[in-house]
Amino acid sequence: NAGVMQNPRHLVRRRGQEARLRCSPMKGHSHVYWYRQLPEEGLKFMVYLQKENIIDESGMPKERFSAEFPKEGPSILRIQQVVRGDSAAYFCASSPRYQDEQYFGPGTRLTVT
Amino acid sequence: EDKVVQSPLSLVVHEGDTVTLNCSYEVTNFRSLLWYKQEKKAPTFLFMLTSSGIEKKSGRLSSILDKKELFSILNITATQTGDSAVYLCASFMNRDDKIIFGKGTRLHILP
Numbered sequence: 001n002a003g004v005m006q007n008p009r010h011l012v013r014r015r016g017q018e019a020r021l022r023c024s025p026m027k028g029h030s031h032v033y034w035y036r037q038l039p040e041e042g043l044k045f046m047v048y049l050q051k052e053n054i055i056d057e058s059g060m061p062k063e064r065f066s067a068e069f070p071k072e073g074p075s076i077l078r079i080q081q082v083v084r085g086d087s088a089a090y091f092c093a094s095s096p097r098y099q100d101e102q103y104f105g106p107g108t109r110l111t112v113t
Numbered sequence: 114e115d116k117v118v119q120s121p122l123s124l125v126v127h128e129g130d131t132v133t134l135n136c137s138y139e140v141t142n143f144r145s146l147l148w149y150k151q152e153k154k155a156p157t158f159l160f161m162l163t164s165s166g167i168e169k170k171s172g173r174l175s176s177i178l179d180k181k182e183l184f185s186i187l188n189i190t191a192t193q194t195g196d197s198a199v200y201l202c203a204s205f206m207n208r209d210d211k212i213i214f215g216k217g218t219r220l221h222i223l224p
Binding site for chain 2 (some may be wrong): 004005017035042043044045048056058063091101102103104105106107
């Protein structure tokens with residue numbers, strides 16, 4: 001059973017470009033969480049999705065950030081018009097049930113130049 | 114404001130020592146507490162604690178939750194250099210759908 005997969009692993013974008021981060025949950029998992037880890041800070045929750053639905057996006061910045069988890073395909077975290085402050089490691093985690101233990105993907109390291 | 118606080122922030126010990134990492138929480142509608150180990154990649158799951166006073170063990174690692182005093186500890190006995198990592202504590206809330214992480218304890222084991 002493959003673990004949580006994220007791609008790309010490293011992404012470099014210039015200021016103003018768009019970044020798309022993908023997350024494929026573990027087989028059988030329908031709950032997906034996105035986190036951001038900034039240097040010297042802990043993991044910060046961004047958004048919780050369950051197939052086709054955004055359950056909680058209270059940790060998402062109000063502008064430029066969006067997330068989706070379509071019926072078919074991976075979950076996507078989209079950052080429009082990136083700025084230097086968006087540079088961070090973005091982790092995705094999945095779980096089989098509501099508030100069950102989460103399994104993390106390897107992360108995508110976004111660098112904005 | 115909901116928060117999870119870990120201490121110490123960093124710890125350096127010699128191989129073979131026993132360490133205790135602390136995690137205190139103040140969250141509304143607490144449901145469970147989780148421990149993760151993060152090396153230079155994604156966090157890996159260690160324990161989920163829901164009931165007070167029941168110790169969970171996995172090899173040299175063990176953890177326990179005190180819901181009255183609102184804290185948990187993670188013990189590592191006979192430490193090895195491979196235990197060097199950041200250990201994260203996180204809390205799930207019952208009604209909300211998010212999880213709050215502490216800033217982690219950076220553990221370094223000297224050979």
